[in-house]
Amino acid sequence: MTKYESQIKQCAAPVDRVYAKLADLRSIETLKEQLSDPNAAETISQRAGDKVKPEQIAMMQEKVRDLQCDQDSVSSHVDQFGMDITLRIIEREEPKLVKMQLEGAPIQATLWIQLLPGQDNTTRMKLTLGVDMNFFIRQMIGGKLKDGVEQFAEMLARIPY
Numbered sequence: 001m002t003k004y005e006s007q008i009k010q011c012a013a014p015v016d017r018v019y020a021k022l023a024d025l026r027s028i029e030t031l032k033e034q035l036s037d038p039n040a041a042e043t044i045s046q047r048a049g050d051k052v053k054p055e056q057i058a059m060m061q062e063k064v065r066d067l068q069c070d071q072d073s074v075s076s077h078v079d080q081f082g083m084d085i086t087l088r089i090i091e092r093e094e095p096k097l098v099k100m101q102l103e104g105a106p107i108q109a110t111l112w113i114q115l116l117p118g119q120d121n122t123t124r125m126k127l128t129l130g131v132d133m134n135f136f137i138r139q140m141i142g143g144k145l146k147d148g149v150e151q152f153a154e155m156l157a158r159i160p161y
Contacts, residue, residue, distance in 0.1 A: 018115055
């Protein structure tokens with residue numbers, strides 16, 4: 001298993017609030033509702049400035065449209081693979097760990113979200129992605145996975161908890 005780790009990120013909320021939001025995947029429904037709002041693209045553009053392009057917002061809106069969420073999992077049909085893929089929480093250790101596993105994908109992957117209390121009601125967060133893949137696939141997409149873990153950690157750090 002190859003592991004990709006993010007840098008430690010700061011969340012502007014106490015660890016118990018961050019954990020509560022990340023340990024219940026129904027909170028993604030809120031994101032889905034916000035992105036389906038016709039004014040979402042404008043709001044996101046105003047907040048993100050030139051960091052997010054309009055076509056990226058449109059792609060996010062398209063991707064979340066068919067998400068199915070419950071407390072323990074998020075599922076979606078992925079056209080590129082022609083199958084349904086699920087991200088399922090397989091372990092919770094309050095308030096410091098949420099461990100998730102990918103199901104239905106052509107590769108095995110596990111994501112650990114580690115949380116620690118920071119100073120002044122903040123939370124320190126680190127993501128680790130473990131992926132089982134052969135040498136050739138690792139050479140092709142390893143860098144993209146490292147970048148993806150870092151970007152995902154940055155996105156989670158910016159969520160209003």
